[in-house]
Amino acid sequence: MEAKYDFVKRYRDQILKCSKCGFCQAVCPVFGLTLRPALNARGKMLILKEVMDGQIALDDTLIETLFQCTTCANCLKNCPSDVNVPEIIRQVRKDMVGIGSCHPAFRGMQQVLQSHSNIYAEDEPEDFGRERNKKARSVYFIGCVGSHREAESTLATLRLLDRLKVDYTLIDEVCCSGVLEDVGFQTNERLARKNIELVLATGSETIITGCPYCFRTFTQNQQYAAFKENGIDVLHISQFLKRFDIEVKTDRRVTYHDPCDLGRHCGIYQEPRDTIQKIASNFVEMPRNRENALCCGAGGGVRGAFAKNSIAMARRRIQEAVDTGAEVLLTECNSCVHNLTNARLRKQHIGIYTTTAFINLLMDAG
Amino acid sequence: MEIEGYNMPEDLYYEGNHFWVRDEGDVLVMGMDDFARKLAGEIVYVQLPEEGKMIETGKKFAKMESGKWLGKVFGPVSGELVEVNEALEENPGLINEDCYGKGWMYKIKPRDKSELEKLIHTAEDIQKWLLADIEKYAKEK
Numbered sequence: 070m071e072a073k074y075d076f077v078k079r080y081r082d083q084i085l086k087c088s089k090c091g092f093c094q095a096v097c098p099v100f101g102l103t104l105r106p107a108l109n110a111r112g113k114m115l116i117l118k119e120v121m122d123g124q125i126a127l128d129d130t131l132i133e134t135l136f137q138c139t140t141c142a143n144c145l146k147n148c149p150s151d152v153n154v155p156e157i158i159r160q161v162r163k164d165m166v167g168i169g170s171c172h173p174a175f176r177g178m179q180q181v182l183q184s185h186s187n188i189y190a191e192d193e194p195e196d197f198g199r200e201r202n203k204k205a206r207s208v209y210f211i212g213c214v215g216s217h218r219e220a221e222s223t224l225a226t227l228r229l230l231d232r233l234k235v236d237y238t239l240i241d242e243v244c245c246s247g248v249l250e251d252v253g254f255q256t257n258e259r260l261a262r263k264n265i266e267l268v269l270a271t272g273s274e275t276i277i278t279g280c281p282y283c284f285r286t287f288t289q290n291q292q293y294a295a296f297k298e299n300g301i302d303v304l305h306i307s308q309f310l311k312r313f314d315i316e317v318k319t320d321r322r323v324t325y326h327d328p329c330d331l332g333r334h335c336g337i338y339q340e341p342r343d344t345i346q347k348i349a350s351n352f353v354e355m356p357r358n359r360e361n362a363l364c365c366g367a368g369g370g371v372r373g374a375f376a377k378n379s380i381a382m383a384r385r386r387i388q389e390a391v392d393t394g395a396e397v398l399l400t401e402c403n404s405c406v407h408n409l410t411n412a413r414l415r416k417q418h419i420g421i422y423t424t425t426a427f428i429n430l431l432m433d434a435g
Numbered sequence: 436m437e438i439e440g441y442n443m444p445e446d447l448y449y450e451g452n453h454f455w456v457r458d459e460g461d462v463l464v465m466g467m468d469d470f471a472r473k474l475a476g477e478i479v480y481v482q483l484p485e486e487g488k489m490i491e492t493g494k495k496f497a498k499m500e501s502g503k504w505l506g507k508v509f510g511p512v513s514g515e516l517v518e519v520n521e522a523l524e525e526n527p528g529l530i531n532e533d534c535y536g537k538g539w540m541y542k543i544k545p546r547d548k549s550e551l552e553k554l555i556h557t558a559e560d561i562q563k564w565l566l567a568d569i570e571k572y573a574k575e576k
Contacts, residue, residue: 174502189505218505376479376502377528411480411500414524 075167076160077121083157084121086150087114093144093154098364098382099137099371107134110144110154117161127161129170135161136172137378139371140251141329141364158369159251166253174374175252182257186243187213188373195220197227197239205238208273210264210287212280212403213244219403225426226279226306232432233313237277240267245293247286252370261292268301275302277309279423281330281337281402282368288335305331306425307341307401315347317431323349324395326386326409327362328402341401344424348431353393363389365400367408383412391417399424436558438565442469444535445561448554450511453568455535456554459542462517463551466539467499467530470565474572475501478527481540482508483519490514490543492550497541499527508540512550518542 072078093110094100100109107116116134119125140155148154165171181190195216209230215223230237243264246257268276276296278284287293287303296303325345331337338359346352357363366372366382387409390398397420400406409421422430436445443449448456453471457464472478482497490496490510497508520539522529530538545551555564 177503189503373502376477376500380479415483415521 074120074127074161074164076117076157076164079160080153080157081121083152084114084117087111087118087148087152088150089115090149092147092149096143096147096361096363098139098141098143098366098385099378101363101385102366102378102382108137110148110152113138113154113158114152117157127165127168127170131165132170132172135165136175136252137371137375138369139329139364139366139379139382140369142333143329143361143364146333146360162251162253171253172370172374175254175370178252178370178373179249179254182244182246182249182260186260187217188244188248189213189217191217194241195223197224199227199239201239201241202267202271203238204272206236206273207238207275207277208240208268208271209237210242210245210276210278210280210283211239212278212283214407215279215403216242218407222403222406222423222426223279225429226423229425229429229432232429238271238273240264240271242267245280245283245286247282247290248370250290251368256286256290256292258292261290265293265295268296269299273301275304275309277304277306279306279401279403279425281305281328281335282404285330285334305335305337305340305401307331307337307344310425311340311343315344315428317348317428317435319349319397319431320351321349321396322351322353322394323397323399324353324355324390324393325358326355326365326390326398326400326405327359328400328405329362329364329368331401332362333360337401341399341424344428345399348428349397353395355389355393357389365405365408367404372404372408379408380412383408384414387412387414387417387419387421391419395419397422397427399427436561438562439569441473441565441569442535443561443565445558447535448511448551448556449561449564450509450554451564452507452509454508454511454540456511456551458548458551461544463512463514463543463545463548464539465511465541465543467534469534470568471506472530472534472538475504475506477501478530481523481527481530483521483524484516486516486518488516490516492553510543511554512543512545513547514543514545516541517544
């Protein structure tokens with residue numbers, strides 16, 4: 070009998086491979102906060118088996134369970150059976166949308182991107198005081214969070230690029246729309262084409278982005294295959310920055326949070342550390358770092374759909390940073406900066422920055 | 436005073452971006468009004484600047500967020516931020532529960548209290564202003 074849902078066709082064997090060991094519970098940010106088994110990978114696999122066996126329906130009653138996952142992939146990293154939970158969740162969400170069942174925030178996101186250029190439906194682009202769409206060696210692609218939620222951080226990054234005399238241009242960018250793949254939909258072809266056209270028109274050889282999610286989308290989504298086909302390199306800013314000798318130093322105690330989209334999803338762990346350790350002699354790792362880093366709670370659309378829990382997850386991560394004695398928490402993702410900053414309590418005297426923003430701060434002070 | 440389902444106390448002063456101000460003598464208390472909190476949805480974050488921060492009329496001094504919206508908080512008058520509602524740090528939803536009471540946001544020591552007169556104040560003016568904004572936001576939807 071033909072499987073009813075694509076997740077069954079593609080991932081039945083993986084779902085059955087789940088041995089219910091619960092190793093994923095130890096590392097799941099949503100379970101760590103809520104202690105609800107259904108919100109953890111193990112619970113989700115149990116539920117999906119019930120759906121596969123026709124015992125329960127895939128419907129609105131499962132929205133909270135199946136849409137409340139940051140897709141941080143910590144479960145996959147720790148799964149002895151290699152069950153690719155993030156991919157399964159992505160497909161399940163697409164199946165649910167296919168039958169008309171979707172979290173309203175995610176449906177809203179998809180609708181917004183049909184008529185706006187960014188996920189926040191902001192009509193006015195932030196003015197960073199720099200020319201856009203000019204000929205340059207590199208395009209700096211900001212991303213929606215950097216443009217509309219962490220503009221100060223983005224401005225600091227641009228100031229640093231100016232200081233380093235990087236030949237770059239901004240473009241009239243639109244949302245990479247990669248997030249739609251995580252929340253039940255597809256990358257928006259119209260937006261992808263627009264970004265590709267704008268980049269090609271600059272004649273640039275390289276796209277540099279501060280957003281790990283945009284980086285992932287540009288390098289992994291087939292809608293952006295044109296970049297590779299046209300010989301355009303896509304770099305995360307941490308990969309670009311490590312080429313430079315950064316002269317400023319700090320003796321403040323610094324720690325680093327690995328963004329899930331940069332770390333577990335793209336394997337970039339060392340480059341940010343190479344730059345940070347050049348400037349910060351007093352660098353300390355959190356106990357959960359690199360592939361074991363605890364997710365900040367913002368990813369997979371969770372910050373949009375389950376904002377309270379998202380911030381509560383970030384609060385747990387900040388505490389881990391504070392517990393190291395660090396005065397500064399660096400990360401390479403504006404979405405992480407945003408969520409962690411929202412979560413920081415007044416009594417927690419820890420500065421939260423992207424590495425580039427922090428370097429710019431040191432240069433300003435120097 | 437209720438206007439089309441929105442509770443807008445007429446003894447308060449209102450800044451045009453839908454923040455109310457209550458005169459408590461030496462200090463002005465500020466918060467978000469019923470119209471704005473309903474439009475914003477569940478508030479998940481309120482920025483609480485350090486006490487002592489100088490506030491300027493019409494200039495942004497803080498921000499707040501709901502799941503879908505980022506709002507800027509502008510100074511209704513010039514003065515000094517003397518107190519913030521720390522309960523909002525872990526429970527920003529107090530604004531949704533009780534925007535005129537437990538959900539107050541900031542206390543400002545004004546430089547010149549006469550600036551209050553520039554805010555929207557009488558029942559008639561409040562009604563006129565709110566009805567216009569109800570229509571404006573309905574069109575934008």
